[in-house]
Amino acid sequence: MRFSITTLGCKVNAYESQYYAQELEKLGYEEVSDHEQADICIINTCTVTNTAAHKSRQKIHQAKRLNPNAYCVVVGCYAQFAKEEERDHLGADLIIGANHKNQLVPLIQEMVNQHTHKDTVSDIVQFNDFEAMPIHYFESKHRAFLKVEDGCNQFCSYCAIPFARGRERSLQYDQVIRIAKSLVEQGHSEIVLTGIHTGRYHDGDKTLADLLAGLLENTPEHVYYRISSIEITEVDDALIHLMKTNPRICHHLHIPIQSACDKTLERMNRPYTVAQYKERLEYIRSQIPDISVSTDVICGFVQESEEEFQTTIENLKDLQFSFLHVFPYSKRDGTKASFMKGEVNGKIAKQRVSALLSMSKELRKKDMERFQPVQVLIETHNGNTYTGYTNHYHPITIESETPLSGRITVPWDTITENGYYARKV
Incomplete structure (x- = not known):
C-alpha cells in the first residue's frame, strides 16, 4: 500500500513524521508525496496558532479531496487540542492526539484490516509516560536527530503546546544511549538532541548535562552533539562546564x-x-x-x-x-x-x-x-560544490576539486548573504 505524510509545525513534528515513515516502510508500505495518489494519507498537525490550526484543517480536507478512497489519518497537536465535535467534522478514519503516537502503525494496520474508525484522543492530563519513537537512520547520513523530551509545563500566555502535548516527560537515559549508538553504527557523526523543552530533560536524578556526559562517554570521539533549543533558565552550570571542557558539544x-x-x-x-x-x-x-x-x-x-x-x-x-x-x-x-x-x-x-x-x-x-578557519560538517554536495553548517551553526558553501566528507576545518574566503564561501584547492 502507498502512504503520504503531510507535516505542519515544528521540528519535533518533522521528527515524528520521519518515525512514522520508517515504521511503515519496515512493513512494506511505500511512501509517496502528498500530491500523489495514496491509499493512506497521514496529516501530522499543528495548533500553535489559529493560522496553524486552519492550515491543518485545510490539509486534511485537501487530502480527502485528492484521495477520496484513501484512509485519512490525523495525528498531532491540532487533533489533541480540537474539541470533540470539531474532530467529528473532519471525517477522518483514525485520529491520534498526543498519546499513542508510537502506536500509529499498529493502529493503521488495525484500521485497514478491520475497516474501523477510531478517535484515540484522551484527556491531556491522563498520561505522563514518554512514548519512545526512535529513528535509527537519517537519509543525510551526517546529522541525526534524537527526540529525548516531550511536553511543556511553562504555560506561556500565547502558547497552546502544554494543552496539545501535555506535561514534560523524558526518554529513559539507557534508551537514549542505545539509540545514539545505533545512529553512530549507521554512520551519523552529529546528533542533535531535540524536544519541546530539551533543557528540561530528566530521568530520575539525571539531567540534560548528565545525559550529554553519558553520550560522550558511550560514543566515539568523532561523534559531536548539538542541542536544538533550550530556555535561558535551563542552561545550568553543569551544562556550561561540560560545553566548556568538551569540544564535541558544538x-x-x-x-x-x-x-x-x-x-x-x-x-x-x-x-x-x-x-x-x-x-x-x-x-x-x-x-x-x-x-x-x-x-x-x-x-x-x-x-x-x-x-x-x-x-x-x-x-x-x-x-x-x-x-x-x-x-x-x-x-x-x-x-x-x-x-x-x-x-x-x-x-x-x-x-x-x-x-x-x-x-x-x-x-x-x-x-x-x-571565526577563521571554521569547522564544518559536510552534509550535501552537487558536483564540486559542498554545503554544510559550521559548529557555530552558520551555513557554508565550499568549492573543491578534491572530494570532501565528514567534519573538516577550512578557511573561508568571503561572507555572502547565503553564508560563508570557501574555495579549497
Missing part, C-alpha cells in the same frame, strides 16, 4: 527570548526579565568565549506599543545574538493571550518583523567574522 545554543522588553515578557508569562536573561547570557559567554547564541523573537504581541518594540530593538542590539528567528504574533483561541485586549495591527507587526530580520542579517555577519 558551541552554539539557540535560546528563545521572545521579547526583549520586560512589560511584554510579563504579558507573555515568560519566566525571566531582560536583566536576568542578560546576566545569564554574559556568564555563559564568560565561560565559553567562542559560543554563538541565536534566539527567537515574537513581534506584535498583544498590546506591544511602539515604545516597547523600540526597547526590544535596543536590548537585542545589546545582547548581540548570532542571528534571530522572527515571527509575527498569531492568536491561538483558548490561550490566555487570546482573551487579552489590544491586538497589534497586522501591517505594523509585519514591519517590525522586517526590521528585526534586517538586524538579524547584520548580527549574523558580525558573528561569522569572529
